[in-house]
Amino acid sequence: MSAPGKQSGREGGRSLKTRVKTARKRSLASTLWLERQLNDPYVARAKREGYRSRAAYKLIEMDDRYRLFKPGGRIVDLGAAPGGWSQVAAARVKAKEGKGRVVAVDLLDMELVAGVDFAVKDFNDEDAPEFIKAMLGGEADGVMSDMAANATGHRATDHLRIVALAELAADFACDILAPGGFFVAKVLQGGTEGQLLARLKRDFASVRHVKPAASRADSAELYVLATGFRGRLR
Numbered sequence: 001m002s003a004p005g006k007q008s009g010r011e012g013g014r015s016l017k018t019r020v021k022t023a024r025k026r027s028l029a030s031t032l033w034l035e036r037q038l039n040d041p042y043v044a045r046a047k048r049e050g051y052r053s054r055a056a057y058k059l060i061e062m063d064d065r066y067r068l069f070k071p072g073g074r075i076v077d078l079g080a081a082p083g084g085w086s087q088v089a090a091a092r093v094k095a096k097e098g099k100g101r102v103v104a105v106d107l108l109d110m111e112l113v114a115g116v117d118f119a120v121k122d123f124n125d126e127d128a129p130e131f132i133k134a135m136l137g138g139e140a141d142g143v144m145s146d147m148a149a150n151a152t153g154h155r156a157t158d159h160l161r162i163v164a165l166a167e168l169a170a171d172f173a174c175d176i177l178a179p180g181g182f183f184v185a186k187v188l189q190g191g192t193e194g195q196l197l198a199r200l201k202r203d204f205a206s207v208r209h210v211k212p213a214a215s216r217a218d219s220a221e222l223y224v225l226a227t228g229f230r231g232r233l234r
C-alpha cells in the first residue's frame with residue numbers, strides 16, 4: 001500500500017507507465033486524424049460546397065454511376081448523421097418537382113437537413129423498423145445504410161459489428177422496398193459477408209461491391225450495392 005497523499009501508480013489495475021503510454025497513443029492518433037482532415041481534398045470540397053461530411057461524395061459517385069435516385073423517389077437513410085448522404089438524397093429525389101421524400105435516423109442527433117424527416121433512433125432497437133416505416137408511411141425506393149459502430153480497433157470485432165448492422169438493414173430493406181428499389185450498405189473488406197451477399201443475390205437483380213474514390217484507400221470500408229429489388233411476393 002502506498003503512503004497517504006502519495007500516488008500509488010496504479011489505477012483500475014493499470015500501472016502509471018501503461019496509462020501514460022495509452023494517453024500518448026491517443027494524443028498521437030488525434031494529431032494524425034487532424035492532420036489527415038486538414039490535408040483531405042474531400043473535406044475541403046465538402047466545406048466549399050456546403051456538405052455536412054466528405055461522405056457525401058461517396059454517394060454522389062455511386063449515384064452518378066448507377067443512377068440510384070429517381071425524381072419523386074422515397075428514400076430511407078440509416079446512420080445519417082451528420083447528414084451528408086441525406087443532403088445528396090434530398091437534392092436528387094426532389095430535383096424536378098420537389099415531390100420526393102427522405103427519412104433519416106441516427107443514434108446521434110443532427111441539425112435538420114432541408115427536406116428530410118429526421119429522428120434520433122438506435123436501429124438496433126426492436127421497434128426501429130416499425131418506427132421508420134411509420135415515418136415514411138409507405139414503400140421505399142431506396143434504403144441506404146452508412147451505419148458504423150464506434151471502432152474498437154480489433155479488426156474481427158469491428159468487422160462483425162458492421163456486418164451485423166448491414167444484415168439488419170438488409171432485412172429492413174427487403175421489408176420496405178418497392179419492386180425495383182435499391183439497397184446500399186457499408187461493409188468492410190475481408191470476408192464474413194457471405195450470408196449477406198447470398199441473401200441479396202436472391203432478392204435483387206444485381207449485387208456488386210463499390211469502393212468510391214472518396215472512400216479512403218487505406219480503409220477497409222466498401223459498399224455493397226444491390227439494385228432491382230425483386231419484390232416480396234415470390
Ligand SMILES: C[S@@+](CC[C@H](N)C(=O)[O-])C[C@H]1O[C@@H](n2cnc3c(N)ncnc32)[C@H](O)[C@@H]1O
Binds near residue numbers: 122147149
Ligand atoms: C459514417 S457515419 C454516417 C455519415 C453519413 N452517411 C453522412 O453522410 O454524413 C455513421 C453513423 O452511423 C451511426 N450509427 C451507428 N450505429 C447506429 C445504430 N445502431 N443506429 C443508428 N445509427 C447508428 C453513427 O451514430 C454515425 O453517425
